[in-house]
Amino acid sequence: MDRRQLLAAMAATAGSSAGPVFAQPRGEQLLVVMWGAQWIEVCRPIGEEWMRATGDRIQWELHAGGAMAVVGRLRPLWPRIQQNLIAAWDPVFDAMMEAGWMEPVDPAEMPALREIPDIFFKKNAQGQRMTVPLSTAGAFWGYRTDLVSGTPIESIEQLLEPRFRGKLCVPVPVNLSGLLMVSLAIQRGGNERNIEPGWQFLTELARRGNIGRVVANNSEMISAMSAGDLSVAFWNTGGWQAVRNRFPCRLLTRLTDNKGFLFNEGFAVMRGDNPARIAAAKRFANHFATAPINTRYNMPLGSGPTNVNSQAAESIRDIFYTPEELPRFAYIPDYSFMASQVDAWTRRWEQEITPLIRRA
Amino acid sequence: MRRLPFAAWLLLPGGLALLLLMGGPVAVLLAESLRPFVPGSMRPGEGLTLQNYRDLLAPAYLFYAWETFRIGLIVSALSVLGAAPLAFAAVRSPRPAVRKGLLALLVGLLVMSLIARLYAIEMAWGSLGPLAPIGALTGIAPRSPRYAEVQVAIGLLHFTLPVVALMLVGAFRALSPRLEEAAASLGATRADAVLSVVLPLAAPAMVSGFLVALAMCISNFIAPLLLGRGVVVFTTSLMYTRFADIGNYPSGAAIGISMLLLSFAVVYGLAALARRALR
Numbered sequence: 001m002d003r004r005q006l007l008a009a010m011a012a013t014a015g016s017s018a019g020p021v022f023a024q025p026r027g028e029q030l031l032v033v034m035w036g037a038q039w040i041e042v043c044r045p046i047g048e049e050w051m052r053a054t055g056d057r058i059q060w061e062l063h064a065g066g067a068m069a070v071v072g073r074l075r076p077l078w079p080r081i082q083q084n085l086i087a088a089w090d091p092v093f094d095a096m097m098e099a100g101w102m103e104p105v106d107p108a109e110m111p112a113l114r115e116i117p118d119i120f121f122k123k124n125a126q127g128q129r130m131t132v133p134l135s136t137a138g139a140f141w142g143y144r145t146d147l148v149s150g151t152p153i154e155s156i157e158q159l160l161e162p163r164f165r166g167k168l169c170v171p172v173p174v175n176l177s178g179l180l181m182v183s184l185a186i187q188r189g190g191n192e193r194n195i196e197p198g199w200q201f202l203t204e205l206a207r208r209g210n211i212g213r214v215v216a217n218n219s220e221m222i223s224a225m226s227a228g229d230l231s232v233a234f235w236n237t238g239g240w241q242a243v244r245n246r247f248p249c250r251l252l253t254r255l256t257d258n259k260g261f262l263f264n265e266g267f268a269v270m271r272g273d274n275p276a277r278i279a280a281a282k283r284f285a286n287h288f289a290t291a292p293i294n295t296r297y298n299m300p301l302g303s304g305p306t307n308v309n310s311q312a313a314e315s316i317r318d319i320f321y322t323p324e325e326l327p328r329f330a331y332i333p334d335y336s337f338m339a340s341q342v343d344a345w346t347r348r349w350e351q352e353i354t355p356l357i358r359r360a
Numbered sequence: 361m362r363r364l365p366f367a368a369w370l371l372l373p374g375g376l377a378l379l380l381l382m383g384g385p386v387a388v389l390l391a392e393s394l395r396p397f398v399p400g401s402m403r404p405g406e407g408l409t410l411q412n413y414r415d416l417l418a419p420a421y422l423f424y425a426w427e428t429f430r431i432g433l434i435v436s437a438l439s440v441l442g443a444a445p446l447a448f449a450a451v452r453s454p455r456p457a458v459r460k461g462l463l464a465l466l467v468g469l470l471v472m473s474l475i476a477r478l479y480a481i482e483m484a485w486g487s488l489g490p491l492a493p494i495g496a497l498t499g500i501a502p503r504s505p506r507y508a509e510v511q512v513a514i515g516l517l518h519f520t521l522p523v524v525a526l527m528l529v530g531a532f533r534a535l536s537p538r539l540e541e542a543a544a545s546l547g548a549t550r551a552d553a554v555l556s557v558v559l560p561l562a563a564p565a566m567v568s569g570f571l572v573a574l575a576m577c578i579s580n581f582i583a584p585l586l587l588g589r590g591v592v593v594f595t596t597s598l599m600y601t602r603f604a605d606i607g608n609y610p611s612g613a614a615i616g617i618s619m620l621l622l623s624f625a626v627v628y629g630l631a632a633l634a635r636r637a638l639r
Contacts, residue, residue: 064604072607166503172590174605212505214590216605229487229503343399343606350598351420357505357591 027055028280033070033086036062037218038242042300050287056280066175066217067092068342074101081270084281089265091177091335093122093131096268103269103278104128110282112289115307120264132267132285134294135303137237138319138330139179139261142251144243147231152250155257156187159232160204166212168205169224169233173345175216177338179261180234181345182331187258192333195341199348206353209360218242237319241302244315253319259331260321265303386620393613405610412614421598425619428594429626432577435513439520439573440566446521447528448554452537463529469522477518478586485511508589515583520576524569531565532558567634571627578623595619 032047034040040060047058063070067088074081078101088096096102106129107113113121113129120133141156150163159168170180178192185191185198205211212230215221221239224230226246233240243249253260267285272278287293291309298305299313304320312320321330393412396405415421450462469477484491492502495510535558543553559566581596588597595615602612 066605068606069604072604072609075607076609166505172601172605174601209504212503212589216585216590227486227488340399343397343608343611346601346606347415350424350593351418354591354593355420355423360505 027051027057028277029057029059030084030277030281030284031059031061031082032281032284033061033063033083035067035087035218035238037222038238038300039087039218042297046288046293046296050284054280054283056284058284063087063217066177068095068174068177068339071095071099075099079271079273081272083270084272084277085285086268086270087134087265088268089137090122090263091339093266093268094336095339097122097124097130101268101271102130103271103282104130105132105269105282105285109279110286110289112286112291112294112307115291115309116289117306117308120266120306122264130268131264132269132289133264133306134266134288135264135298135301136306136320137263137265137301137303138253139176139183139234139236139263140240140251140253140319141183141232141234141255141258142240142249143232144225145248145250147228153232153252155255156183156252157257159210160208162208164210164232166209166229167231168211169213169215169221169230169235170211171221171235172214172216173349174342176236176261177335178342178345179333179338182333182338183234183258183261186331192338192341195345199352202353203356206356207360209357211353211357211360214354214357237302237316240319241300241316244302251319253321254325254329260329262330262332263335264306266306386617389613389616392609393617395610397608397610412610413618415611416614416618424593424598425595425622427592428578428596428619429622431509431513431516431592431594432574435516435520435577436570436573438513438517439524440570442517442521443525443528443569444559444562444566447525448532448558450525450529451532466522466525466529469518470526474582475586478515478583481511481515481518482587485514505589505591508587508592511587511589512584512592515587516577516580519580519583520573523576524573527569527572528562528565531562535561563638564634567631567638571631574630575623575627578619 032043034043040062043060047060050056051058061083064073067086068091070083070086070088071092074083078099086092086096093102104124105113110132113132116133120136121129122131124130141153143153145152147167151158153159158164173181181195181198181202182192183198184201185195188197188201190197213224215224215235218236218239221233221235222242225233225235225239225243233243240249240251244251252258267288269278269281269285288297289307291305291307294305294307295310298310302313302316302319304312304316394408394410396407396409396411398405446462446466450459450466453459453462483489485495486492487502487507492507495507495514496502498510500507500510539557539561540550540553543557544550548556578594579596580594581600584592584594584597585600588594596619599612599615599619602608602615
């Protein structure tokens with residue numbers, strides 16, 4: 001036996017005896033970005049079942065603040081990012097698509113996408129599907145009926161009344177990409193491209209001392225509206241669902257002089273240099289898009305499932321609109337345009353609104 | 361060729377570490393602060409600009425900087441006022457149980473979870489909390505948004521008080537008790553001895569404690585974030601919004617560099633004033 005044969009034999013022996021010890025666990029390691037609060041609560045058990053079934057290893061990372069924050073955080077790291085799937089919504093998808101970070105998705109490799117209506121997908125310039133839509137969610141004004149006495153709120157003009165002094169909980173412009181501003185603008189005849197009437201309304205609210213708290217994420221909104229000193233808020237369906245589970249609330253989804261906002265949430269599959277990992281990320285996203293998991297994911301979130309074979313929760317029937325109601329009560333703004341305005345809106349908020357809230 | 365003295369060789373590793381850990385990131389921050397921002401795009405702009413600094417001259421941003429320092433100065437002063445008696449008792453109390461108990465309390469405050477402390481403050485001192493009436497003694501109604509300032513100050517005090525107190529424990533320990541005994545033998549009461557002998561001798565340590573507390577306050581991020589109700593905005597919060605929420609790195613970097621310079625100026629200015637006063 002020569003030296004090479006001896007080494008080969010030793011390597012083979014070591015390999016066979018140490019095999020089970022050094023063997024890589026089967027499956028891929030995935031890093032998935034998800035929102036906190038009830039989002040992660042519903043996702044963790046789904047992820048654990050998936051790990052047991054496939055051997056993939058799912059590591060969750062939580063959004064810090066709004067989902068747009070992840071874009072700012074990843075920008076200096078790109079393309080050396082670890083994240084494989086990012087849960088986000090329309091404006092964030094637009095920003096990530098513009099940066100060229102997302103992997104196209106195709107029903108050939110993700111069969112559950114065939115059960116999702118085409119209108120829900122974000123597409124690139126080549127017409128490729130770029131997102132995995134999981135939920136139809138919304139942002140609405142609403143209030144805790146146990147804390148608002150007197151005339152029920154039928155118009156957000158009523159929020160200027162003295163009884164709402166310090167009672168309003170609103171998001172910073174960067175949250176929900178400035179839908180608060182758009183809602184206030186619509187109230188005074190404007191929209192996302194004619195936002196000035198919204199600033200005037202907001203200035204009135206701040207000057208009268210009616211804005212009691214400014215929140216930056218779901219957890220803050222849920223905690224603020226649960227504490228008992230705030231009674232009215234503008235927030236997304238997920239946050240409202242958590243508050244509605246504990247306190248009697250009325251969501252103002254059918255205002256005659258304003259609109260509710262609809263948007264899609266879901267997964268973006270991130271580009272990367274490991275095809276096996278991208279394939280695993282697509283399989284996991286596809287799992288979330290299947291009817292049973294899509295139903296299970298959306299039920300506690302109070303959002304509408306996107307898979308046509310999924311079931312919507314009974315409790316959200318008042319939130320979502322029939323096709324006839326859509327043009328009357330709902331509004332889908334130009335989220336790409338709003339994403340380009342968030343920096344300017346945030347600066348204006350810092351310069352004009354925060355000082356007013358403090359002085360009131 | 362001259363050889364480097366031995367002391368210089370000893371300083372070299374630390375100096376290099378400082379350069380890499382502090383100098384490097386600050387240089388990168390400075391370069392980023394001069395880049396233009398393209399709204400709505402993830403791609404950085406081209407060329408160099410001072411616009412990010414000019415934006416900070418708006419009255420609102422000067423107000424936020426002033427607010428950061430104002431609240432920091434108040435909390436730092438309260439920290440020294442609160443910490444000095446605690447530290448003195450922890451060193452000079454005739455009862456060992458009091459000395460040990462106070463030291464354990466101060467160290468315990470330091471190691472207690474930050475988030476738990478801040479949420480406890482929110483529950484206790486919040487507008488519906490049981491301690492809100494005490495907070496209202498500041499003249500700010502607990503239900504007004506401005507009351508968040510009181511909560512932020514209490515939150516910051518939780519950070520600074522134990523640190524300043526432990527700094528002063530060292531200072532008081534270094535002072536010989538014989539000095540107080542000598543003052544007493546000359547007819548001074550215990551209060552006189554403390555006020556006229558101990559405190560002047562501990563003054564440099566108190567100034568150091570004040571400056572450390574100020575540095576901790578103006579760089580704090582979590583207390584204004586969790587307790588500020590979105591209306592008490594520190595410059596750290598502005599930086600976070602720029603970096604994390606909007607992805608406007610150049611503006612965030614400009615705020616960072618400006619605050620770094622401002623903080624150096626204030627801390628060294630105050631230190632120089634204190635040195636002159638103590639001379």
